[in-house]
Amino acid sequence: MKVRIHRGTKEIGGTCIELAAGGDRIALDFGLPLDGDAADSRLVPEIAGDDLLAIVITHPHIDHYGLLHHLSGKTPVVMGGAARRIVQAAAPFTGQPLPPLDGPELEHGKPIDIGAFRITPYLVDHSAYDAYSLLIEAEGKRLFYSGDFRAHGRKAKLFEQLVANPPRNLDVLFMEGSSLSRLDDDSIFPSESDLETEIAAHFKVCQGMTMFHTSAQNIDRVVTLYRACKRTGRPLVIDLYTAAILAATGNRNIPQSDWPGIHLYLPKLQAKQVKKNEWFPLLKQHSTNRIYQEQLREIGPRAVILFRPLMRFDLDGAGCLDKASFIYSQWAGYLERGTYASTEEWLRERGIEIRQIHTSGHASPKDLKRFAAALAPRALVPIHSFATEKYDSLFDNVVYRRDGEWWEV
Numbered sequence: 001m002k003v004r005i006h007r008g009t010k011e012i013g014g015t016c017i018e019l020a021a022g023g024d025r026i027a028l029d030f031g032l033p034l035d036g037d038a039a040d041s042r043l044v045p046e047i048a049g050d051d052l053l054a055i056v057i058t059h060p061h062i063d064h065y066g067l068l069h070h071l072s073g074k075t076p077v078v079m080g081g082a083a084r085r086i087v088q089a090a091a092p093f094t095g096q097p098l099p100p101l102d103g104p105e106l107e108h109g110k111p112i113d114i115g116a117f118r119i120t121p122y123l124v125d126h127s128a129y130d131a132y133s134l135l136i137e138a139e140g141k142r143l144f145y146s147g148d149f150r151a152h153g154r155k156a157k158l159f160e161q162l163v164a165n166p167p168r169n170l171d172v173l174f175m176e177g178s179s180l181s182r183l184d185d186d187s188i189f190p191s192e193s194d195l196e197t198e199i200a201a202h203f204k205v206c207q208g209m210t211m212f213h214t215s216a217q218n219i220d221r222v223v224t225l226y227r228a229c230k231r232t233g234r235p236l237v238i239d240l241y242t243a244a245i246l247a248a249t250g251n252r253n254i255p256q257s258d259w260p261g262i263h264l265y266l267p268k269l270q271a272k273q274v275k276k277n278e279w280f281p282l283l284k285q286h287s288t289n290r291i292y293q294e295q296l297r298e299i300g301p302r303a304v305i306l307f308r309p310l311m312r313f314d315l316d317g318a319g320c321l322d323k324a325s326f327i328y329s330q331w332a333g334y335l336e337r338g339t340y341a342s343t344e345e346w347l348r349e350r351g352i353e354i355r356q357i358h359t360s361g362h363a364s365p366k367d368l369k370r371f372a373a374a375l376a377p378r379a380l381v382p383i384h385s386f387a388t389e390k391y392d393s394l395f396d397n398v399v400y401r402r403d404g405e406w407w408e409v
């Protein structure tokens with residue numbers, strides 16, 4: 001089996017790995033670089049060709065699928081069923097281009113044969129829903145790609161299962177190392193249940209509405225938020241985008257717009273989108289617990305709203321921000337880069353402080369060590385990290401590769 005990493009040996013984001021065996025080729029992920037422009041076709045890895053049998057997408061984050069829309073759609077895209085539905089449900093709201101996504105589904109533990117390759121998906125704990133690591137077998141070689149993963153989320157059991165019963169006899173492990181540039185080697189991240197406790201404690205003492213900003217696609221975090229609301233008897237208000245994403249999971253154990261304690265509020269800007277695009281069936285589907293501005297005003301002081309910046313006008317209009325608080329529950333980088341400036345300004349004008357309660361979607365260095373030790377590959381190739389130079393001192397059998405180089409496993 002031959003391997004070429006198009007992008008990812010020295011950065012987070014834009015990951016793409018090409019594999020060749022027996023005259024067939026497949027690619028693992030087709031991501032947009034973190035600072036890349038999705039419209040820039042110069043970023044697209046040169047990979048097309050009749051012998052390219054499939055592109056396998058590990059999880060529905062832009063840095064892993066965000067260049068797919070440049071492809072013709074001839075090549076099947078292999079990904080989780082819920083992951084595919086989430087990308088499809090999100091695109092109309094976010095305005096991101098909807099890529100061609102037709103192809104077989106990844107399912108935990110079910111091998112798929114594609115040409116010379118056998119692919120076995122392992123469901124993992126990550127901030128993206130329906131995320132997988134992949135075992136790839138071809139020409140007698142065994143390669144494992146971690147994708148993005150962690151061990152402190154709501155599916156931490158999956159990590160424990162994997163390290164307790166790891167795939168053996170691996171020639172190569174591609175392992176992500178996002179946390180290596182973000183956390184000391186001995187520190188750990190708080191767990192989702194730690195967050196639940198912290199958020200519930202905040203809900204117990206705060207007297208006004210809490211605006212809680214996280215990505216609706218971070219399903220673990222939405223569950224954490226819902227549980228904290230339930231523990232403290234606070235109603236949770238979501239928008240149509242969030243309702244559509246939660247439904248796209250296809251999992252009735254995940255909070256849904258028609259659950260008790262959850263309300264749908266349609267922000268004015270979204271109402272315009274509904275009208276323009278005739279999303280009336282979608283709105284109807286999520287209208288069981290719909291509330292309007294008057295009810296938002298009424299329940300405001302008790303409510304928690306899954307905040308999105310487009311709701312600012314509605315919240316001002318409802319006059320429900322007396323004693324309000326704000327929890328920022330996503331990557332601090334957006335704050336540091338200034339992409340959040342207008343919301344920060346809006347909050348400042350209303351005398352509302354930003355409180356950060358968040359945990360990473362990626363494994364801590366300690367958990368990466370446990371993972372690498374359990375899988376014990378003959379070669380560990382760094383990927384998806386801004387601190388690849390640290391791998392050598394933390395893990396055994398590290399072999400560095402360069403973007404674009406072909407090598408034989």
Ligand SMILES: [Zn+2]
Pocket residue numbers: 013061063064148384
């Ligand atoms: Zn990633």
